[in-house]
Amino acid sequence: MLAQDKATPFLWGYRLYVAAFFVFLAAPLVAASIFAFNDSVFPALPWQGFTLDWFFNDSEPKLGMFHDRRLLRGIYYSFVIAAFVSTLSVTVGTTNAFLFVRGQFPAKNFFYILMIVPLVIPGVILGISILVLASNTANFLENRFDMELELLRPGIFLVVMGQFSFITTITSLVITARLKKFDESMEEAALNLGASRARVLRTITLPFLRPAMIAAGIVAFLVSFENFNTTLFLVGSEAPLTITMYDRVAKVGSTPVLNAVSFALIIGSGLLALVSILVQRDKTVR
Amino acid sequence: MTNTPTYDLECIDIAKSFGAVRAVKGVSFNIPSGSFFSILGPSGCGKTTLMRMIAGFEEPASGDIRIKGRSVLGTPPNKRNVKMVFQHLALFPMMNVFENIAYGLRCNGVKNAEIKAKVHDVLERIALPDVAEREIHQLSGGQKQRIAIARCMVLDPDVLLLDEPLGALDLKLREAMKIELKQLQHQFNTTFIYITHDQSEALVMSDHVAIMNQGLFEQIGTPQELYHHPETAFVAGFVGDSNRWSGKVKASDGSGGTVETDQGLQMVFTAAGGRTIAEGTAVEVFVRPEFIHTVRRTEADGVPGEADNRMDGVVDSLLFNGANSRVLVRSSRGELIEADVTLTGHGDLKPGEEVCLFWSSRQAMCFPSEGSA
Amino acid sequence: MLQKDFRRLALILLFAPFALWIILLILLPHIGMIALSLREKVAPRVYEYGFANYMDFLNEPIYWNTLLRTGSMSLLVTALALLIGFPVAYYIAKLAGNRTRGALFLLCLIPLWVSDLIRAYGWILLLRETGVLSSFLQWAGIVDHPIEFLYNDVTVVIGLVYTVMLFMIVPLVSTLDGMDNSMIEAGYNLGGNGFTVLRRIIIPYAMPGIVSGCIVVFMLTAGSYLTPILLGGKNSSWFTEQIYNQFISRFNWEAGAAFGILLLLFTSIVIWLGLKLSGQTLANTVAKS
Numbered sequence: 001m002l003a004q005d006k007a008t009p010f011l012w013g014y015r016l017y018v019a020a021f022f023v024f025l026a027a028p029l030v031a032a033s034i035f036a037f038n039d040s041v042f043p044a045l046p047w048q049g050f051t052l053d054w055f056f057n058d059s060e061p062k063l064g065m066f067h068d069r070r071l072l073r074g075i076y077y078s079f080v081i082a083a084f085v086s087t088l089s090v091t092v093g094t095t096n097a098f099l100f101v102r103g104q105f106p107a108k109n110f111f112y113i114l115m116i117v118p119l120v121i122p123g124v125i126l127g128i129s130i131l132v133l134a135s136n137t138a139n140f141l142e143n144r145f146d147m148e149l150e151l152l153r154p155g156i157f158l159v160v161m162g163q164f165s166f167i168t169t170i171t172s173l174v175i176t177a178r179l180k181k182f183d184e185s186m187e188e189a190a191l192n193l194g195a196s197r198a199r200v201l202r203t204i205t206l207p208f209l210r211p212a213m214i215a216a217g218i219v220a221f222l223v224s225f226e227n228f229n230t231t232l233f234l235v236g237s238e239a240p241l242t243i244t245m246y247d248r249v250a251k252v253g254s255t256p257v258l259n260a261v262s263f264a265l266i267i268g269s270g271l272l273a274l275v276s277i278l279v280q281r282d283k284t285v286r
Numbered sequence: 287m288t289n290t291p292t293y294d295l296e297c298i299d300i301a302k303s304f305g306a307v308r309a310v311k312g313v314s315f316n317i318p319s320g321s322f323f324s325i326l327g328p329s330g331c332g333k334t335t336l337m338r339m340i341a342g343f344e345e346p347a348s349g350d351i352r353i354k355g356r357s358v359l360g361t362p363p364n365k366r367n368v369k370m371v372f373q374h375l376a377l378f379p380m381m382n383v384f385e386n387i388a389y390g391l392r393c394n395g396v397k398n399a400e401i402k403a404k405v406h407d408v409l410e411r412i413a414l415p416d417v418a419e420r421e422i423h424q425l426s427g428g429q430k431q432r433i434a435i436a437r438c439m440v441l442d443p444d445v446l447l448l449d450e451p452l453g454a455l456d457l458k459l460r461e462a463m464k465i466e467l468k469q470l471q472h473q474f475n476t477t478f479i480y481i482t483h484d485q486s487e488a489l490v491m492s493d494h495v496a497i498m499n500q501g502l503f504e505q506i507g508t509p510q511e512l513y514h515h516p517e518t519a520f521v522a523g524f525v526g527d528s529n530r531w532s533g534k535v536k537a538s539d540g541s542g543g544t545v546e547t548d549q550g551l552q553m554v555f556t557a558a559g560g561r562t563i564a565e566g567t568a569v570e571v572f573v574r575p576e577f578i579h580t581v582r583r584t585e586a587d588g589v590p591g592e593a594d595n596r597m598d599g600v601v602d603s604l605l606f607n608g609a610n611s612r613v614l615v616r617s618s619r620g621e622l623i624e625a626d627v628t629l630t631g632h633g634d635l636k637p638g639e640e641v642c643l644f645w646s647s648r649q650a651m652c653f654p655s656e657g658s659a
Numbered sequence: 660m661l662q663k664d665f666r667r668l669a670l671i672l673l674f675a676p677f678a679l680w681i682i683l684l685i686l687l688p689h690i691g692m693i694a695l696s697l698r699e700k701v702a703p704r705v706y707e708y709g710f711a712n713y714m715d716f717l718n719e720p721i722y723w724n725t726l727l728r729t730g731s732m733s734l735l736v737t738a739l740a741l742l743i744g745f746p747v748a749y750y751i752a753k754l755a756g757n758r759t760r761g762a763l764f765l766l767c768l769i770p771l772w773v774s775d776l777i778r779a780y781g782w783i784l785l786l787r788e789t790g791v792l793s794s795f796l797q798w799a800g801i802v803d804h805p806i807e808f809l810y811n812d813v814t815v816v817i818g819l820v821y822t823v824m825l826f827m828i829v830p831l832v833s834t835l836d837g838m839d840n841s842m843i844e845a846g847y848n849l850g851g852n853g854f855t856v857l858r859r860i861i862i863p864y865a866m867p868g869i870v871s872g873c874i875v876v877f878m879l880t881a882g883s884y885l886t887p888i889l890l891g892g893k894n895s896s897w898f899t900e901q902i903y904n905q906f907i908s909r910f911n912w913e914a915g916a917a918f919g920i921l922l923l924l925f926t927s928i929v930i931w932l933g934l935k936l937s938g939q940t941l942a943n944t945v946a947k948s
Contacts, residue, residue, distance in 0.1 A: 105670060121923065122879075122881060
């Protein structure tokens with residue numbers, strides 16, 4: 001199975017296997033997408049004809065996703081949360097990258113492991129542990145000082161914190177990898193040409209990191225957008241899209257409007273992932 | 287400082303340690319305006335540290351660095367008018383050629399129109415007038431080299447430091463760039479300090495060369511002085527090729543004498559640097575291949591008068607390299623001697639032939655062995 | 660001297676966000692959860708400290724059976740993902756042409772960023788009684804009445820393997836990609852056959868990728884919630900479901916915290932064992948992918 005030119009039947013069998021794998025990979029996504037266009041109130045066969053009602057129709061029983069208030073609000077909250085999470089995690093990811101690539105301090109390896117750890121903690125546990133701490137703190141403040149801190153009750157802030165807690169590991173790793181490739185003599189060259197340290201950072205180092213920062217931001221955005229496990233415990237009344245959709249699937253049952261949302265998300269995520277790959281494949285890498 | 291300084295750069299007894307390692311141990315030198323000065327030494331000799339101190343990336347532990355007569359200790363690197371061409375050039379890949387050259391000018395707050403004029407002027411001078419809009423990765427190795435120099439020269443530095451910038455180029459281009467660098471230095475009339483471990487780069491381009499070894503300068507001089515009148519055994523061995531013998535002085539007359547090598551060869555020598563070497567001193571003797579005449583044993587009667595040393599041997603092999611061909615001769619005592627020969631293609635020496643080697647005592651440079659009495 | 664102060668200041672400024680993040684969002688919450696798991700509500704506003712919650716776990720077979728079931732099924736899913744994914748990763752990294760390689764890798768990545776929910780939803784549409792597969796089988800005349808493929812262990816395993824597959828393939832492709840083809844050729848050249856080359860050269864080389872993929876896959880599977888619930892139904896007995904029930908349905912946070920700690924301990928021990936047995940470290944596996 002290893003050499004390039006071995007017996008053909010084997011290679012064909014191998015190719016068939018890979019092809020079957022990709023069919024397996026695509027099947028549920030295709031199924032989820034295709035019923036968005038079926039002119040039926042159930043996302044199931046038989047095929048009743050093509051329609052865009054599940055996107056654009058404005059009345060029951062075929063209320064399209066762009067007229068479904070609750071779904072739209074879910075998308076809006078997801079966007080807000082994802083925007084905060086990606087901004088925050090890229091910022092901290094960048095400072096972490098500088099800390100671990102440039103910094104010299106005791107127990108650096110230990111701290112580096114500590115930075116990776118959030119990635120291997122199950123998301124459910126991150127969710128409940130942050131919920132517990134926030135609630136305890138809020139209760140304590142309320143009982144002791146009679147202070148009501150809404151921020152620490154389940155809601156957007158806690159969701160952002162919960163997702164931030166492990167997405168930062170991802171962004172840190174992406175940006176660290178890029179910073180490690182940076183030739184430090186470029187910074188020295190800029191200093192030598194008369195630039196101040198701030199200017200070196202602004203004109204040389206950050207532009208070099210920019211592709212990685214954008215890619216990390218996109219990854220953070222997507223991971224935040226699709227996150228369910230951590231969000232589930234921290235969510236308040238402002239439910240993001242995944243939670244809204246889950247409620248629908250679990251309580252109302254499936255309707256093709258969910259397929260419409262799925263289709264939109266698959267296309268959107270695909271495009272963003274493509275952008276992140278294009279950004280990283282830049283010409284400045286030597 | 288009322289009198290105009292005659293030196294662009296003065297280093298006074300500067301030293302630097304990293305932990306327990308003393309990278310530079312008290313180096314002093316002056317470089318007159320407009321000269322091409324090289325620091326030549328094996329890797330790890332401290333030359334890069336020395337250069338980084340001049341550029342301001344490291345602070346010396348002691349001593350003083352003066353540029354145009356003014357001490358720059360405590361001046362951060364971005365405030366020193368010393369520019370540097372880095373080993374891997376460190377051109378900024380996210381900017382095009384124009385922006386690379388304009389970078390330093392922008393840092394100094396020069397106006398846009400002036401930047402444009404200056405960049406185009408410097409591109410003219412390095413004979414690359416049309417590359418301003420190109421990206422760095424579109425340039426050839428030699429062009430990158432010139433852009434890196436232009437990026438510094440546009441700022442009119444007092445001193446330009448070059449840290450082995452030819453190291454990454456292939457051999458042919460390196461040869462061409464040597465000549466070009468020398469011409470550029472002449473054209474800009476700025477002091478160049480060139481760091482290298484490649485002696486041919488240093489010898490070809492420089493007005494003066496400093497040989498550095500283990501954190502110290504062994505000798506400073508013109509290329510010819512270093513080659514013909516090395517002051518230490520290290521310089522004699524490092525600059526150019528040499529045949530090398532260890533031995534003990536048998537007889538000394540002040541400026542020269544006779545030595546017997548460990549293999550038992552008697553040789554007449556001249557003490558290097560006009561020193562006196564006492565009898566019984568352990569010494570090293572260096573003789574360059576081009577000063578050894580190789581003659582067939584049968585023709586050995588026409589000995590040149592000056593050649594007061596003679597040795598018999600058998601041709602071991604010929605090292606053909608065009609005009610730089612050599613012959614390897616195995617002496618009767620077993621050691622191998624290299625000597626330059628002219629190979630014409632007719633009646634040349636062949637391996638196995640018996641030959642005589644002759645050289646003059648003036649070309650036998652003798653140094654007391656290091657670390658021995 | 661100024662330079663030194665500047666460096667120290669920069670280091671502190673860079674360390675601050677890192678420390679805030681790790682302390683406030685990782686360390687303190689987990690300490691809080693441990694503390695919470697050690698107390699028991701005996702009456703309203705009256706708490707007792709001790710291991711009562713953990714004793715409950717041990718005394719109630721349903722709980723620890725669920726944990727063992729979750730663990731063993733997660734291991735099974737991890738093994739299946741590796742077995743299915745390795746040949747595909749190898750094909751992408753070594754056998755595919757330059758252009759197809761990029762395209763295939765991209766195909767792998769796109770589903771990676773699609774929510775678990777959508778993927779599970781897709782499977783539901785395919786496998787349920789009125790789903791595509793059942794309809795297709797009836798249409799083809801293979802069966803004469805609708806079949807329910809959902810709500811059994813096999814479906815849960817398939818769904819989980821599907822969900823985590825890409826986290827296995829991506830690290831595998833990136834390690835195999837870094838492997839010099841001439842190493843494989845040298846292996847053949849020195850007389851190895853396909854199997855020995857695979858066992859002696861390719862697998863040892865790909866070890867960091869394999870371990871990294873397995874760790875992430877195992878962790879994701881054991882901690883997954885959506886897929887087992889949606890594909891396995893309410894009786895899927897997944898441990899995260901127990902945690903959710905304690906927290907949200909029964910509002911017994913103390914027991915929920917104890918369960919959370921147990922899940923964390925369990926996954927940590929398995930990951931630690933995996934690292935020890937394969938001789939890898941967290942830093943050279945997960946951090947590289």
